[in-house]
Amino acid sequence: QKEVEQDPGPLSVPEGAIVSLNCTYSNSAFQYFMWYRQYSRKGPELLMYTYSSGNKEDGRFTAQVDKSSKYISLFIRDSQPSDSATYLCALGGGTSYGKLTFGQGTILTVHP
């Protein structure tokens, strides 16, 4: 079993929809939680970063962490075609300082 599980999708939604992306993890030592967006043939781009349980909002994006359930989510409101990309959850602070453990990535397509 992988330390971080993420449904690879693909996920296809119409423009304007609310998108929910999720990851579960097994190692309770993870201390910080990130979401990255990756366009084709580009590197991961940091979207959200949080240490604590609860919600963190930035524009159309909301990151949610539930440490008791070992479950993290990213919500995208009013999705746009430019949001079409692969979304990667990344967890840190587990067994090795600095090392990030990534989910497989969810491929998202927002169609006009």
Place this chain on the structure above:
Amino acid sequence: GAGVSQSPRYKVAKRGQDVALRCDPISGHVSLFWYQQALGQGPEFLTYFQNEAQLDKSGLPSDRFFAERPEGSVSTLKIQRTQQEDSAVYLCASSKDNQPQHFGDGTRLSIL
């Protein structure tokens, strides 16, 4: 430059050849990381430097993989006697202490 710079962007090598991949981190970032990303998967940790010290190399898949950062800035990932299974995108990331990692666009390595 403003971001993490990696070169070359694309590298094709014959099986058995040695390759060297370069990473220029963001200026002032003491931490530098290498990840390997297979097609359709999330990045997987290879190794971590703090300044010139290699603090974690637990993710290097074999002794054919070697990384260095002699002056605490530019880093090189070297792969000796390449094999087909080494074909992947190699990502470099850098960060300030306790801050999120920022990624370059990677080197896409193809072994024929």
